[in-house]
Amino acid sequence: xxxxxxxxxxxxxxxxxxxxxxxxxxxxxxxxxxxxxxxxxxxxxxxxxxxxxxxxxxxxxxxxxxxxxxxxxxxxxxxxxxxxxxxxxxxxxxxxxxxxxxxxxxxxxxxxxxxxxxxxxxxxxxxxxxxxxxxxxxxxxxxxxxxxxxxxxxxxxxxxxxxxxxxxxxxxxxxxxxxxxxxxxxxxxxxxxxxxxxxxxxxxxxxxxxxxxxxxxxxxxxxxxxxxxxxxxxxxxxxxxxxxxxxxxxxxxxxxxxxxxxxxxxxxxxxxxxxxxxxxxxxxxxxxxxxxxxxxxxxxxxxxxxxxxxxxxxxxxxxxxxxxxxxxxxxx
Amino acid sequence: xxxxxxxxxxxxxxxxxxxxxxxxxxxxxxxxxxxxxxxxxxxxxxxxxxxxxxxxxxxxxxxxxxxxxxxxxxxxxxxxxxxxxxxxxxxxxxxxxxxxxxxxxxxxxxxxxxxxxxxxxxxxxxxxxxxxxxxxxxxxxxxxxxxxxxxxxxxxxxxxxxxxxxxxxxxxxxxxxxxxxxxxxxxxxxxxxxxxxxxxxxxxxxxxxxxxxxxxxxxxxxxxxxxxxxxxxxxxxxxxxxxxxxxxxxxxxxxxxxxxxxxxxxxxxxxxxxxxxxxxxxxxxxxxx
Numbered sequence: 001x002x003x004x005x006x007x008x009x010x011x012x013x014x015x016x017x018x019x020x021x022x023x024x025x026x027x028x029x030x031x032x033x034x035x036x037x038x039x040x041x042x043x044x045x046x047x048x049x050x051x052x053x054x055x056x057x058x059x060x061x062x063x064x065x066x067x068x069x070x071x072x073x074x075x076x077x078x079x080x081x082x083x084x085x086x087x088x089x090x091x092x093x094x095x096x097x098x099x100x101x102x103x104x105x106x107x108x109x110x111x112x113x114x115x116x117x118x119x120x121x122x123x124x125x126x127x128x129x130x131x132x133x134x135x136x137x138x139x140x141x142x143x144x145x146x147x148x149x150x151x152x153x154x155x156x157x158x159x160x161x162x163x164x165x166x167x168x169x170x171x172x173x174x175x176x177x178x179x180x181x182x183x184x185x186x187x188x189x190x191x192x193x194x195x196x197x198x199x200x201x202x203x204x205x206x207x208x209x210x211x212x213x214x215x216x217x218x219x220x221x222x223x224x225x226x227x228x229x230x231x232x233x234x235x236x237x238x239x240x241x242x243x244x245x246x247x248x249x250x251x252x253x254x255x256x257x258x259x260x261x262x263x264x265x266x267x268x269x270x271x272x273x274x275x276x277x278x279x280x281x282x283x284x285x286x287x288x289x290x291x292x293x294x295x296x297x298x299x300x301x302x303x304x305x306x307x308x309x310x311x312x313x314x315x316x317x318x319x320x321x322x323x324x325x326x327x328x329x330x331x332x
Numbered sequence: 333x334x335x336x337x338x339x340x341x342x343x344x345x346x347x348x349x350x351x352x353x354x355x356x357x358x359x360x361x362x363x364x365x366x367x368x369x370x371x372x373x374x375x376x377x378x379x380x381x382x383x384x385x386x387x388x389x390x391x392x393x394x395x396x397x398x399x400x401x402x403x404x405x406x407x408x409x410x411x412x413x414x415x416x417x418x419x420x421x422x423x424x425x426x427x428x429x430x431x432x433x434x435x436x437x438x439x440x441x442x443x444x445x446x447x448x449x450x451x452x453x454x455x456x457x458x459x460x461x462x463x464x465x466x467x468x469x470x471x472x473x474x475x476x477x478x479x480x481x482x483x484x485x486x487x488x489x490x491x492x493x494x495x496x497x498x499x500x501x502x503x504x505x506x507x508x509x510x511x512x513x514x515x516x517x518x519x520x521x522x523x524x525x526x527x528x529x530x531x532x533x534x535x536x537x538x539x540x541x542x543x544x545x546x547x548x549x550x551x552x553x554x555x556x557x558x559x560x561x562x563x564x565x566x567x568x569x570x571x572x573x574x575x576x577x578x579x580x581x582x583x584x585x586x587x588x589x590x591x592x593x594x595x596x597x598x599x600x601x602x603x604x605x606x607x608x609x610x611x612x613x614x615x616x617x618x619x620x621x
Contacts, residue, residue: 135559296446297446307436
């Protein structure tokens with residue numbers, strides 16, 4: 001990755017937050033309050049469902065952004081999502097493990113697998129890493145498809161139980177919405193705090209200039225493994241949350257094209273910022289619904305939007321605000 | 333079926349897919365070596381080549397050799413245009429370039445589904461009959477694929493070694509700055525290299541069209557295998573792509589005959605990971621900084 005590409009740590013530097021401290025905090029409070037209150041009044045089932053998917057897709061995109069913040073592009077992200085989903089589904093169906101525990105289990109297992117895999121493949125720089133994550137994702141789909149006795153192959157697993165909190169099942173869309181919102185806020189806060197810690201600064205310096213970071217005494221591969229396993233673990237946990245909501249998983253639930261969709265969300269929203277992944281999901285998740293009459297065109301449009309953003313708005317949607325602010329500043 | 337037949341079959345099949353992997357991997361490695369672009373749309377150009385051959389050969393009944401030329405030219409020209417419009421802007425940003433080729437791949441594949449539909453179409457064989465050699469019997473249609481692939485590669489190799497443009501391309505691959513100082517026009521070399529690379533993919537697709545069937549989704553597997561090959565042989569290394577391609581074809585054919593294709597695919601990935609553990613830049617590759 002070259003020096004001009006933005007990274008999470010570079011843009012959201014602490015002094016930036018302190019400078020906009022009060023208005024920023026206020027904006028977040030208002031956003032969060034409306035996210036909690038509005039569904040109570042506008043309980044349209046379809047929009048609620050969309051909101052749930054937006055929240056979970058946002059977690060997928062943000063966790064991918066965490067991996068990208070050390071300058072590595074993972075093309076196997078959907079495989080970790082799928083793996084998390086299968087782990088929690090199989091635990092719930094075969095061993096009656098409560099979904100909440102299953103989600104934690106899924107996150108831990110996928111994170112550990114990513115750490116082991118990362119130890120091998122993160123010795124590879126850039127391109128080799130991308131290619132191997134792609135291959136690993138393909139092999140995962142193959143295994144899920146062919147391990148009939150466990151995964152039921154292409155038929156998938158049905159009848160996955162809903163998450164229940166203290167014996168209170170989150171079986172309606174509204175109840176699940178608050179769970180998804182909480183998960184989203186949790187992941188957002190976690191990554192936000194991580195990026196402000198010593199880890200975030202190390203991640204940023206690695207993405208900026210890997211060799212310089214290494215020469216400055218930063219253990220590059222250690223931090224890359226940490227980012228890769230945290231990102232993949234979060235994806236696995238969120239994948240488990242997703243399948244306890246959809247209540248079904250098959251090898252086709254999360255495939256390579258989903259990996260591309262997460263990348264698209266991240267890039268369109270803005271890879272340099274944590275808000276970017278969330279914004280990308282908010283913009284792109286409802287898009288297929290708007291284009292429902294034009295099946296097939298929707299994928300092409302995804303591709304065109306991705307190319308357009310790469311070419312004309314490399315910072316993504318989050319940079320639009322910054323762009324305008326700069327324009328206004330000049331007018332003064 | 334006795335042993336000799338089985339071994340003969342497996343070897344022949346291995347050489348056929350190996351020849352295809354070789355063409356795919358050489359093109360893939362060419363764009364990386366010269367432009368430092370990882371082309372995730374490589375498989376889609378293979379698919380376009382197969383469709384071009386399908387329409388020209390099965391519908392219009394043009395001689396197959398001419399079909400190959402048409403496929404290489406049309407897809408090659410498309411490649412030159414794509415490079416100029418969509419890949420050149422990301423010349424100094426490897427990650428964005430990769431994501432751009434992903435987007436191109438999504439667009440081409442779904443456009444193909446929209447235009448030609450998702451159903452696979454069988455394509456007639458190029459030649460009939462079999463060659464009998466002792467206990468072995470080889471269908472001519474497969475032998476022709478191998479021969480054509482070898483011929484295409486030799487032509488490519490002679491071009492790279494013997495012509496001014498080929499030498500310029502190799503110079504750019506070795507050292508971009510020094511090549512620039514020598515007066516090589518990089519802005520002309522890049523689109524040409526990309527066009528040649530995807531033309532090789534199109535030729536592979538056109539050759540394999542009659543062997544497998546033709547559909548918008550056929551590009552994924554050859555591209556996956558091209559990845560495996562370049563990881564084995566080293567990114568940017570043409571000899572590595574040739575050796576790796578044929579080797580992978582043979583390994584795949586024999587393991588699939590013995591253990592089934594799923595085990596074969598998983599073994600391939602394990603092999604890749606093991607080789608990367610020992611030699612992080614591939615078998616014949618140079619260390620990448």
